[in-house]
Amino acid sequence: MKILVCISHVPDTTSKINFTDDNTQFDTNGVQFVINPNDEFGLTRAMWFKEKQNASVDVVTVGGAEVEPTLRKALAIGADQAIRVDTPAVDGYAVAKELADVVKNGGYDLVIAGRESIDYNGGMVPGMVAAMTGSSFVNTCISLEIDGDTATATREIDGGKETVKASLPLVIGGQKGLVEESDLRIPNMRGIMMARKKPLDVKASVGASTETSTVSFEKPAPKGEVTLVDADNLDKLIDLLHNEAKAI
Amino acid sequence: MSVLVYTESENGAFKKTAYEVASYAKGIADMLGTDVAAISFNATDAGELGTYGVSKLHNVKESKLDKFNAGAYADAISQAAKAEDAKVIVISSSADSKYLGSLLSVHLDAGYVSNVVALPSSADPFTVKRSVFTNKAFSNTQISTDRKLVGLSKNAYGLKENPTDCTVADFAPSLNGDDFKVEVQSVDKATDKVTIADAEIVVSAGRGMKGPENWGMIEELADVLGAATACSKPVSDMGWRPHGEHVGQTGKPVASNLYIAIGISGAIQHLAGINSSKVKVVINTDPEAPFFKAADYGVVGDAFEVVPALIEKLKAFKAANA
Numbered sequence: 215m216k217i218l219v220c221i222s223h224v225p226d227t228t229s230k231i232n233f234t235d236d237n238t239q240f241d242t243n244g245v246q247f248v249i250n251p252n253d254e255f256g257l258t259r260a261m262w263f264k265e266k267q268n269a270s271v272d273v274v275t276v277g278g279a280e281v282e283p284t285l286r287k288a289l290a291i292g293a294d295q296a297i298r299v300d301t302p303a304v305d306g307y308a309v310a311k312e313l314a315d316v317v318k319n320g321g322y323d324l325v326i327a328g329r330e331s332i333d334y335n336g337g338m339v340p341g342m343v344a345a346m347t348g349s350s351f352v353n354t355c356i357s358l359e360i361d362g363d364t365a366t367a368t369r370e371i372d373g374g375k376e377t378v379k380a381s382l383p384l385v386i387g388g389q390k391g392l393v394e395e396s397d398l399r400i401p402n403m404r405g406i407m408m409a410r411k412k413p414l415d416v417k418a419s420v421g422a423s424t425e426t427s428t429v430s431f432e433k434p435a436p437k438g439e440v441t442l443v444d445a446d447n448l449d450k451l452i453d454l455l456h457n458e459a460k461a462i
Numbered sequence: 463m464s465v466l467v468y469t470e471s472e473n474g475a476f477k478k479t480a481y482e483v484a485s486y487a488k489g490i491a492d493m494l495g496t497d498v499a500a501i502s503f504n505a506t507d508a509g510e511l512g513t514y515g516v517s518k519l520h521n522v523k524e525s526k527l528d529k530f531n532a533g534a535y536a537d538a539i540s541q542a543a544k545a546e547d548a549k550v551i552v553i554s555s556s557a558d559s560k561y562l563g564s565l566l567s568v569h570l571d572a573g574y575v576s577n578v579v580a581l582p583s584s585a586d587p588f589t590v591k592r593s594v595f596t597n598k599a600f601s602n603t604q605i606s607t608d609r610k611l612v613g614l615s616k617n618a619y620g621l622k623e624n625p626t627d628c629t630v631a632d633f634a635p636s637l638n639g640d641d642f643k644v645e646v647q648s649v650d651k652a653t654d655k656v657t658i659a660d661a662e663i664v665v666s667a668g669r670g671m672k673g674p675e676n677w678g679m680i681e682e683l684a685d686v687l688g689a690a691t692a693c694s695k696p697v698s699d700m701g702w703r704p705h706g707e708h709v710g711q712t713g714k715p716v717a718s719n720l721y722i723a724i725g726i727s728g729a730i731q732h733l734a735g736i737n738s739s740k741v742k743v744v745i746n747t748d749p750e751a752p753f754f755k756a757a758d759y760g761v762v763g764d765a766f767e768v769v770p771a772l773i774e775k776l777k778a779f780k781a782a783n784a
Contacts, residue, residue, distance in 0.1 A: 227711050227731045231598040251712045307573065310564075332711055334594050334601070338574055341532075341564025350643040351532065353561040356705065366647075370706055371530075372557045372659035374651030380644040390698075390712055391705045425573030425607045429589060432600040434737065440744070440754050445763030448775045451743070454759055456779070461720040461741040462663070462687065 215269040215360060215382075217260045218320060220313055220327035220339065221288055222250035222303075223281040227332060233431045240333075240431070249284055252328025256388040258398055259358060260326055261292045267360065270294050272320065276303045276312045282414065289409035290401030296412070301419035304427070306334070310342030311422030317347045322383065323363070329354050329387035340387035350380035356391030464499045465491040466548035467516070468539050470556060474506030478621075478660070479554045481514045485622040486614050487552040488515025489581045494550070498626075501542040501633065503527045503535065512628030514621065520545075520633035529646050530558045536565035538635035543570055543609070545633075550588075551611045556659060563613050573605035576613035579738075596711045597737035615738065616659065617717045658707070661690035663720040664739070666709055668694035670725020670746065670765055674702035679769045680724065686776045692716065694726045710735035725765045728753025745769065 225231075225245045232241040249257065263269040273288040274297040275281045285296040299312045317325055325344075330337035337353075344351030350365075356375065357368040363382045368375050370391065401409070443451040455462045467487035469480035480502070487498045497517040504527060508519050520542045527534055539562070543551050551570070553559040555577060567574035579600065580591045587604050590612060594601045658664060665684040671677065677691075684691045691707060698708035709716050711731040721739035725746060726732060733756050736742065744757040745768050754760045761768055 225595075227734075231595045233599075306564075307567070332596055335596060336574075336576055337560050338564040338567065338576065341561070342568050345565045345568035348640075351565065352644055353532070354557055370557065371649070371651065373653075373655065373657030374649065375706070376649045376651075377647045378644050379647055390708065395699045425605065426575055427604050427606065429602045429604050431594070432591075432602070434597075434599070437756060438758075440757045440760045442754075442760045442762065445761050445768050445771075448761070448768070448772050451759060451761060451772070452775055452779050455720070455741070455743070456783075459720070459741040459758065462776075462779075 215263060215267060215324060216320065216322045217263060217269050217271045217324045217326060218317060218322040219253065219257045219260050219271060219273045219288070219293065220325065220343070221253045221257070221273050221275045221284060222328060222331035222333070223247050223275055223277055223284040224250045224331050224333045227251065231433070237431045238428070247284060249287060250328050250331045252330060252332070252389050254398055255390055255392040256326035256328060256386070257288055257291060257293070258393045259388065261399065262393070263360065264292065272297060274299065274313060274316050276301060276309045278302060285414060286409050287401055289412045289414070290405040291399045292405065294412065296414040298414065298416050299419055300416050305424035306336040306338040307342060307425040308422040310339045310346060312420060313339065313343050314346035315420045316417065317343060324360065324365075324382060325349065325385040326388055327385065329389045337387070340385050344385035347383065347385070349383040349385045351385045352378055352380055353387040355386040355388045358386060358388070358392060463547045463549060464497045465494065465550045465552060466543050466546050467498060467500050467552040468559065469500045469502045469505075469511060469516075470554060470558065471502050471505045474504060476502070476505065476509045476511065479556060479616060481510060481621050482616070482619055483552050483554045483614050484511055484514040484516050485624070486581070486619040488624045489619070489622070490550055490552065491515070493582065493585045499546050499548070501539055503538070508628045508630045512626050513623055515624035515626050516628050517626050519628060519630045521630055522633050522635060526642070529649070531642065531644070531646070532558070532562040532565055533643060534637050534641035536562040536569055537637055537641045539566055540569035541635045542633055549609055551609065553611070553613050555613050555615050559613060563611065567611050570609050570611065571607060572609035572611040573607040574611040574613070575603050575605060577615050578612050579615050579618040581619070593738065596734035597715065598734050615717060617719065617738070617740070656688060656690040658690045658692055658709070658714050658716060661718050663687045663689035663722070664692050664709070664716050664718045665689045665722045665724070666692035666694070666726060667697070667724040668726030669696050671697075676766075677703070679773065683722070683769055683773050683776070686773055686780065694732055723753055723757075724769060726753060727751045728756060
């Protein structure tokens with residue numbers, strides 16, 4: 215089985231978000247970039263398929279040379295080879311087009327992507343890749359088993375979960391639950407050394423067009439002061455929630 | 463030409479989010495000088511869609527589509543969009559709608575923007591405001607394609623009445639085997655509990671509860687308020703509560719009217735997940751907990767004393783205001 219894990223290069227979850235150039239660009243100054251957490255769960259699940267079912271695992275990112283440390287980390291975790299599509303990731307549709315081209319040319323049976331990246335939160339790339347490559351698609355996937363060319367997956371739905379069967383080739387949008395948080399892997403020294411020797415292929419862009427563009431960014435309005443209520447006066451809290459906030 | 467909205471239903475009845483996306487679609491239709499058409503699957507009647515500005519409901523009657531199926535739903539909605547020559551298609555941000563949104567976008571060659579929080583600031587060029595960086599910021603995003611697909615965030619627009627006569631017509635899309643490549647085997651859904659996605663009020667608790675055995679009072683408080691229960695990331699990581707209750711940057715986002723956080727200190731990743739909630743209440747022993755800076759109302763106190771007292775006070779309040 216040939217697996218492709220799509221990795222998004224995103225600001226660390228603790229990052230403060232700021233903008234430059236008259237609020238038109240994300241300010242990367244001082245920001246640590248990491249593998250998108252939803253993709254990290256997928257990468258770890260892919261490692262399980264590699265170790266238990268002899269799968270090969272490639273990773274891919276769309277972006278400039280600045281994303282390579284993130285790809286190297288995925289190699290250090292155990293991916294066999296990495297692909298960087300050499301173009302800025304400016305729009306979900308364009309990213310999906312680039313990835314779909316990699317999928318079609320690579321003959322992958324299973325594509326694992328995070329259900330959304332934690333920067334732009336569009337949640338559109340995995341489904342678009344599936345639609346563009348004619349693959350089955352399961353979103354918000356929290357468990358995945360593969361037997362031959364059939365997948366059994368569980369996905370999170372509002373208020374519960376649903377188990378589905380799908381044939382390969384398959385694209386999943388994965389998330390926490392695909393593996394446990396405690397099973398996530400941290401690259402060890404041997405992995406880091408080996409990652410340096412693994413292939414990182416830089417592929418030219420297919421020149422996908424975009425469908426959307428950011429005109430400007432805004433930050434939420436500053437928050438007012440908290441109103442503290444004495445723990446012995448909870449009637450006051452109920453009164454505030456009922457009469458002032460109209461929330462109960 | 464009309465604006466097409468996908469109105470979600472369950473067991474034939476429309477969900478509340480269906481009325482919110484209908485209200486929003488009517489807002490766009492007014493900007494464009496056109497009407498709103500809706501598509502739904504196995505709805506038993508038009509419900510209150512007319513109240514919220516829908517003029518026509520395309521109702522797909524097909525028993526194979528009783529259960530949500532992203533592939534088939536996306537194909538059917540795209541056929542309805544083409545039949546209506548809809549230039550704008552509106553869906554919600556439910557798990558199901560997000561699932562089908564990307565498929566629909568490719569079917570229709572429609573630029574897709576999800577997590578939208580307001581009416582377009584401009585119809586031409588079509589520009590909408592959406593939340594990004596898990597609610598830490600907004601992006602004003604332009605869609606350049608002829609057809610546009612907009613995913614509305616929950617509770618971002620609210621319900622707006624625009625009474626309109628709504629006609630209902632059966633709609634029979636042409637579906638094929640490819641639409642059913644993913645087959646539902648079983649659904650495990652707690653039907654008697656309010657879900658985080660649908661809840662107006664969410665009661666959430668963290669490590670301050672000291673162990674899963676202490677969640678009884680959290681559930682009781684939620685029960686009194688008709689709320690859903692949720693939790694912080696460490697709590698779900700330790701297995702005290704299911705993953706589906708984890709609220710935050712890598713968990714579920716919450717856009718409820720009221721969010722009550724008990725024994726949660728307020729890590730930046732958790733706050734990002736609840737930024738869209740309107741009113742936030744924090745109960746915590748530590749007056750320096752960062753959550754107090756993000757809250758509207760706060761109680762500094764021990765959850766094991768405050769929560770039981772609050773339950774009793776709320777019961778009395780509910781009885782007096784019944």
